[in-house]
Amino acid sequence: MKQWFYKVFTLTVTGMVVYLIFSKDDSLYYHFPWELFAGIGIVSWATQEGLKLVKEVKKEFEK
Secondary structure, three states, X not given: OHHHHHHHHHHHHXXXXXXXXXOOOOOOOOOOOHHHHHXXXXXXXXXXXXXXXXXXXXXXXXX
């Protein structure tokens, strides 16, 4: 889980930093939609953690 969190956090921060650096002058740079890229990373991590939580709750109810 920690590795996934580090990957998501790193991609999110990198995307935000690059976006902020290149957002000052729109005419010079092509912009990859970093917000979307970072959002997908966050959502995938949240989904994975949510599924783990659901499995734990199911195990608890089975006992």
